[in-house]
Amino acid sequence: MNFxxxxxxxxxxxxxxxxxxxxxxxxxxxxxxxxxxxxxxxxIDRGKRNxxxxxxxxxxxxxxxxxxxxxxxxxxxxxxxxxLSPNKTRTANQISHLNFQALTKLTVxxxxxxxxxxxxxxxxxxxxxxNMVLQNELxxxxxxxxxxxxxxxxxxxxxxxxxxxxxxxxxSHVDIASYLGITNVSLSRLRKSLIA
Amino acid sequence: MNFxxxxxxxxxxxxxxxxxxxxxxxxxxxxxxxxxxxxxxxxIDRGKRNxxxxxxxxxxxxxxxxxxxxxxxxxxxxxxxxxLSPNKTRTANQISHLNFQALTKLTVxxxxxxxxxxxxxxxxxxxxxxNMVLQNELxxxxxxxxxxxxxxxxxxxxxxxxxxxxxxxxxSHVDIASYLGITNVSLSRLRKSLIA
DNA sequence: CTCATCCTTTAACAAATGTTAATGGATTTG
DNA sequence: CAAATCCATTAACATTTGTTAAAGGATGAG
Numbered sequence: 001m002n003f004x005x006x007x008x009x010x011x012x013x014x015x016x017x018x019x020x021x022x023x024x025x026x027x028x029x030x031x032x033x034x035x036x037x038x039x040x041x042x043x044i045d046r047g048k049r050n051x052x053x054x055x056x057x058x059x060x061x062x063x064x065x066x067x068x069x070x071x072x073x074x075x076x077x078x079x080x081x082x083x084l085s086p087n088k089t090r091t092a093n094q095i096s097h098l099n100f101q102a103l104t105k106l107t108v109x110x111x112x113x114x115x116x117x118x119x120x121x122x123x124x125x126x127x128x129x130x131n132m133v134l135q136n137e138l139x140x141x142x143x144x145x146x147x148x149x150x151x152x153x154x155x156x157x158x159x160x161x162x163x164x165x166x167x168x169x170x171x172s173h174v175d176i177a178s179y180l181g182i183t184n185v186s187l188s189r190l191r192k193s194l195i196a
Numbered sequence: 197m198n199f200x201x202x203x204x205x206x207x208x209x210x211x212x213x214x215x216x217x218x219x220x221x222x223x224x225x226x227x228x229x230x231x232x233x234x235x236x237x238x239x240i241d242r243g244k245r246n247x248x249x250x251x252x253x254x255x256x257x258x259x260x261x262x263x264x265x266x267x268x269x270x271x272x273x274x275x276x277x278x279x280l281s282p283n284k285t286r287t288a289n290q291i292s293h294l295n296f297q298a299l300t301k302l303t304v305x306x307x308x309x310x311x312x313x314x315x316x317x318x319x320x321x322x323x324x325x326x327n328m329v330l331q332n333e334l335x336x337x338x339x340x341x342x343x344x345x346x347x348x349x350x351x352x353x354x355x356x357x358x359x360x361x362x363x364x365x366x367x368s369h370v371d372i373a374s375y376l377g378i379t380n381v382s383l384s385r386l387r388k389s390l391i392a
Numbered sequence: 393c394t395c396a397t398c399c400t401t402t403a404a405c406a407a408a409t410g411t412t413a414a415t416g417g418a419t420t421t422g
Numbered sequence: 423c424a425a426a427t428c429c430a431t432t433a434a435c436a437t438t439t440g441t442t443a444a445a446g447g448a449t450g451a452g
Contacts (some may be wrong), residue, residue: 065338067346075341088327097335098367098409121317130428131284134330138285139293141337145271148344149377150263152408152440155296173430186383348410348438369400382439384401 006032010109013081017133020125027119028126031111035100044090044100050170051094052110054084059106062175063090063098074179076140077103077164083133087113103171105121155181157190200226204303209251209277214328216321223291223315224322225309231332233298240286240296247290248306251278256363258371260287270375271362272336273299279329283309299367349378353386 001009007029014020014028028194037043046048046065056078058162063075063085075098090098094113120127147156157180161168168176179189197205210216210224230253233239240246243259252274259271259281260391272295274280285292290309318324334344343352357364364372372384 013288023363044327065342067342068351069346071346073342073346085334088331091333099339112217116286135284135288136338138281138334139288141334141341142271142294143342145337145341146261146263146269148264150267154408155264172428177343183410184430185411185432189409192431350438368398378399379440381402381441385439388401 001034003029006034007111009057012053013057013083016081017083017136018125018129020123020129021136022073024119024123024126027123028111031115031119032109033111034107035110036106037106039102039104039106040174041102042099043102043106043108044096044098046096046099046167049094050091050096051087051113052112053087053113053116055109056080056084057107057109059102059104059109061106062172062179063100063103064175064178065098072175072178074175075169077179079164079167080144081135084108085137086130086134087116089134089137103175123137136173148181153186154190154193156180157187157194166170197230198356202230202305205242205253206251206371209253209279211326213279213332214321214325216325217369218317220315220319220322224307224312226259227304227311229266229313231304231306233278233297233299233302233304235302238295238304239298239302239304240292240294242292242295244292246292247283249283249309249312250307250340251305252278252280253278253303253305255298255300257296257298257302257304258367258375259296260371261294268373269372270370273375274365275360275363280304281333282326282330283312285333299371314322335370344377346349349376349382350379350389352376352378352387353390 007025010032011025011027019168022027032055035043037059043061048055049105055121058080060080061084063078064072065075067073071078076085084100085098088094116126116130120130147159151159160164160180168181180187182190201346203221206228207221210221226250231239233317239257254276254278255273257280259274260268261271263269272281274360280293280296283290284290312322312326316326316388341357347355356372356376369383370380373380376383
């Protein structure tokens with residue numbers, strides 16, 4: 001991928017959230033380093049330092065944590081052409097409090113988070129982009145929280161299908177079940193009940 | 197409350213999160229307007245404009261939303277001497293997507309969010325304070341999400357008691373139950389089962 | 393103080409979800 | 423290609439949580 005291709009890919013991802021100027025796009029693109037991971041790779045480890053922002057160029061990944069019982073709980077999915085949670089929202093003192101894992105072959109653009117923060121401070125359009133990412137992140141969390149707190153599992157699965165239609169045939173049902181707050185056995189039961 | 201008292205109250209709230217300089221404290225305190233609400237008052241309405249940041253000086257409040265079934269779902273509690281979710285994380289285009297309600301007599305300090313954002317841009321210590329609030333906000337959400345997705349209701353009640361032990365005798369159990377993702381009947385049952 | 397209202401508790405039953413275990417299909421590895 | 427492994431499904435049963443209704447207790451208005 002040459003710089004022009006990289007820039008166009010970045011443009012399309014950023015513009016889906018909030019438009020920025022050509023000059024700002026150049027400033028952002030200049031920070032990008034491409035990283036490639038294989039299916040199953042954990043590319044951000046809870047407890048380790050992480051000082052990057054990420055755009056998902058190709059593939060799908062998830063954030064997850066271990067429950068008190070030691071089971072992996074999927075927090076969020078990130079699809080192709082989307083922006084990962086802002087660094088500030090998933091770290092403390094640059095130490096990650098979440099794990100991130102590639103669920104398919106994954107290509108991401110990574111950016112130094114401190115340099116990106118400086119761009120946000122100095123450029124209104126980049127700041128607005130960053131703030132929109134933040135707002136979308138919180139909005140998604142609130143929506144998920146409402147689902148977990150007030151819907152039953154069947155209703156949550158229906159909403160999941162509306163939002164992540166193609167994931168169900170692409171990734172492990174164990175990961176989907178923990179995202180929905182149920183066991184994979186319950187997920188299988190619900191899938192059957194929704195065929196009719 | 198005179199300006200000195202207001203400033204000291206603000207200092208203690210901010211310093212619990214991240215220390216700022218005397219000058220920065222003055223800049224923040226100058227933006228403050230005191231607002232007083234009665235128990236039950238909804239002081240931020242979903243769908244209406246809100247362009248303020250808030251510190252809770254006295255009392256307790258909650259954020260809530262209506263589920264698809266029309267039931268109120270408590271998202272978060274905010275205790276005395278804490279900072280409300282940053283404006284950017286609960287609005288889109290300055291339009292609130294959450295309701296906030298006083299659960300006791302409530303005194304809050306409100307600040308113009310745009311002016312506060314400018315302070316964040318221009319002052320590193322204020323920016324770090326704002327970012328810490330943001331991080332804590334997200335951290336709390338992730339913790340709650342893990343609870344809802346991987347613990348049963350009894351375990352969630354135990355964690356709630358560790359975090360908010362005095363709320364249980366202060367506010368309606370209906371609000372607590374919807375926070376825990378259960379009915380108030382189930383909450384009563386769990387309370388009984390935990391006496392032994 | 394008394395009545396009305398709201399909230400919490402309790403009970404009985406229904407529904408949803410979890411647990412364990414077995415099976416078969418798909419995929420990977422040697 | 424064959425064996426091994428992983429994953430989704432299914433079934434039986436246990437447990438948790440929801441629903442509805444009734445009753446008692448606390449709180450606030452008149």
